[in-house]
Amino acid sequence: MNTLQTLEDGPARLWRLAQRRALGWARIVYLGAVVLVLLLSPSTYRGAARTRLAHHMVRATLPVLPGFTALAALVSLSITRIVVVTAQSYGLSRYALEMVVRVLVLELIPLTAALFVALRCSIPQGLELARLRAAGHLDRLRRQGADPVRMELLPRVLAGAYAGITLAALSCVVALAMAYLGVYGSSLAGLPGYTRMFGQVFTPAFTLVFVLKTLFSSLAVALIPTASALHPGPGMTELGGLARMFALLLLIELVSLMGNYYG
Amino acid sequence: MTDPSTDGLEGIQRPVAHLRAKAAALLLFTLALIAGSALYLLHARGVFEPTQQLVLVADDSEGVAVGMDMTFSGFPIGRVRHIGLAPDGNVHITVDVAQRDAHWLRTSSVFTLVRGLVGGTAIKAYSGILDDPLLPDGAMRPVLRGDATAEIPQIMATARELLGNLRALTAQDSALAATAANAQALTERLQGPGGALGLLMGNERDARKVLATLERTNALLARLDGMAAKADTQVFGAQGLLPEAQAAVAQLGGLLQDTRASLRKADAVLAEAQAVGANVRAASTDLGALRAEVEANLRKIDALLNQVNRTWPFARDPKDLELTLP
Numbered sequence: 019m020n021t022l023q024t025l026e027d028g029p030a031r032l033w034r035l036a037q038r039r040a041l042g043w044a045r046i047v048y049l050g051a052v053v054l055v056l057l058l059s060p061s062t063y064r065g066a067a068r069t070r071l072a073h074h075m076v077r078a079t080l081p082v083l084p085g086f087t088a089l090a091a092l093v094s095l096s097i098t099r100i101v102v103v104t105a106q107s108y109g110l111s112r113y114a115l116e117m118v119v120r121v122l123v124l125e126l127i128p129l130t131a132a133l134f135v136a137l138r139c140s141i142p143q144g145l146e147l148a149r150l151r152a153a154g155h156l157d158r159l160r161r162q163g164a165d166p167v168r169m170e171l172l173p174r175v176l177a178g179a180y181a182g183i184t185l186a187a188l189s190c191v192v193a194l195a196m197a198y199l200g201v202y203g204s205s206l207a208g209l210p211g212y213t214r215m216f217g218q219v220f221t222p223a224f225t226l227v228f229v230l231k232t233l234f235s236s237l238a239v240a241l242i243p244t245a246s247a248l249h250p251g252p253g254m255t256e257l258g259g260l261a262r263m264f265a266l267l268l269l270i271e272l273v274s275l276m277g278n279y280y281g
Numbered sequence: 282m283t284d285p286s287t288d289g290l291e292g293i294q295r296p297v298a299h300l301r302a303k304a305a306a307l308l309l310f311t312l313a314l315i316a317g318s319a320l321y322l323l324h325a326r327g328v329f330e331p332t333q334q335l336v337l338v339a340d341d342s343e344g345v346a347v348g349m350d351m352t353f354s355g356f357p358i359g360r361v362r363h364i365g366l367a368p369d370g371n372v373h374i375t376v377d378v379a380q381r382d383a384h385w386l387r388t389s390s391v392f393t394l395v396r397g398l399v400g401g402t403a404i405k406a407y408s409g410i411l412d413d414p415l416l417p418d419g420a421m422r423p424v425l426r427g428d429a430t431a432e433i434p435q436i437m438a439t440a441r442e443l444l445g446n447l448r449a450l451t452a453q454d455s456a457l458a459a460t461a462a463n464a465q466a467l468t469e470r471l472q473g474p475g476g477a478l479g480l481l482m483g484n485e486r487d488a489r490k491v492l493a494t495l496e497r498t499n500a501l502l503a504r505l506d507g508m509a510a511k512a513d514t515q516v517f518g519a520q521g522l523l524p525e526a527q528a529a530v531a532q533l534g535g536l537l538q539d540t541r542a543s544l545r546k547a548d549a550v551l552a553e554a555q556a557v558g559a560n561v562r563a564a565s566t567d568l569g570a571l572r573a574e575v576e577a578n579l580r581k582i583d584a585l586l587n588q589v590n591r592t593w594p595f596a597r598d599p600k601d602l603e604l605t606l607p
Contacts, residue, residue, distance in 0.1 A: 069300065073296075073300055073304075075304055075308075076297050076307060077297060184310070184314070187311065187314040191318060213324065213325045214357055217322065217324075217325030217327065220325065225322065
């Protein structure tokens with residue numbers, strides 16, 4: 019009897035699940051659009067809003083910068099060493115550096131930066147937002163005539179995106195430097211050849227895909243955990259938000275890979 | 282006891298010391314990172330480097346990509362900026378040569394497009410005579426193509442065929458192996474008892490037979506020799522067959538002459554016999570006339586008797602009446 023009921027309820031449950039998922043994505047897209055509009059609005063950067071934005075930016079980026087730099091340097095150096103030694107054993111050392119740059123700078127390190135920002139900034143910020151909401155802070159803001167999205171969400175999302183972009187840029191520079199050090203050591207003799215190879219890897223198309231990937235990854239990482247915290251409900255749990263964020267990152271990575279290598 | 286939500290709020294709203302300075306420094310840092318990366322990228326792509334153009338004319342642009350290097354003695358001195366198809370069907374590869382490296386290129390320089398086995402295609406420049414005039418900006422030069430991979434399929438096919446043949450030749454059950462084994466067996470038998478003869482005859486017994494036959498033939502030949510000597514004596518010797526035959530022939534000549542004389546006599550006898558025959562023929566003719574006369578006489582007697590009988594009155598018995606001739 020119970021099984022029969024479950025079977026009968028199956029389509030209805032699926033429909034409810036799809037509805038919840040669609041609602042969750044729609045809220046994220048809506049909040050993303052609102053954030054982008056507010057990002058272009060001058061009022062975001064005026065007066066108290068600017069201070070709030072600066073506060074969140076500094077809080078999101080500055081504490082993670084040294085740790086992430088050290089981590090990126092370590093990972094880059096290790097991977098460079100592994101790739102160079104393996105390539106040498108196959109007699110393909112002249113292609114090793116290009117491979118390192120492609121794998122590290124273009125693909126691996128920006129993704130690591132986005133994940134790092136998600137773990138160290140966006141998810142804690144989402145928790146903060148959830149705590150504020152639970153404490154009635156957002157309702158209080160509404161009662162005072164202020165917009166919680168503008169007041170609390172926007173600075174956090176912008177701070178997260180900014181942290182993502184900064185860490186991606188920093189990680190790329192660190193990875194480039196470590197790849198050079200890993201191959202040539204402290205000698206500057208290889209710099210012209212290295213620069214030339216870097217120019218050959220970063221064609222305009224690759225650069226565009228890289229920039230777009232970094233921007234969208236940062237935005238996704240900053241937006242989804244905070245948006246999930248702002249609108250709690252059956253379709254917007256914290257775990258669901260994390261799953262959405264990882265799915266979107268994966269999608270962005272896939273699209274960028276396809277753009278780079280199948281285009 | 283503190284309320285966790287309040288505690289959280291306090292943490293969130295905790296002010297940051299020197300916020301403006303820190304934020305400005307952070308922004309500057311990020312901007313510097315991005316701008317520095319962009320400038321480095323532009324520098325790496327040769328945007329700030331004064332260049333001169335060189336157009337290479339090739340018949341095939343396979344493997345050539347925009348951005349790839351043109352090397353001189355292994356050093357990159359230029360990069361491909363554009364690849365286009367000319368109206369005459371040739372490929373025009375526009376290469377930006379850095380002006381500081383342009384002095385390596387001379388009017389007599391040769392350009393090659395080499396496609397290696399591993400890795401990409403490479404455009405190389407060779408300048409044999411460095412005293413020649415410099416290559417002018419926008420010069421158009423043909424590029425020689427060398428494709429190491431073009432011949433690979435053909436070489437592979439030939440090599441595969443060759444290996445197949447070799448494998449067939451060297452296989453365990455191949456004709457060559459069988460021939461070698463046979464040759465070895467042959468050599469062993471040549472070295473063994475009987476030697477080549479045994480090899481030819483197939484087995485030792487037959488080879489011995491051949492040897493025995495040869496010995497017997499030799500003995501036979503010796504006997505034939507003796508027989509020939511004896512025959513010579515018997516035929517051509519003083520008492521031989523030939524002188525006796527000559528005497529016999531001479532006797533035969535005499536005999537023939539005698540025979541001829543006898544025959545002549547026989548001819549004369551025959552002539553006489555012919556004459557006798559002619560006489561007999563004439564006598565036979567006379568006998569005919571005589572017989573006719575006899576017959577006429579008989580008929581006359583018959584007629585006479587018939588007349589007597591008719592005139593004979595006394596006879597009653599017909600038997601008695603008949604006069605029977607004897």
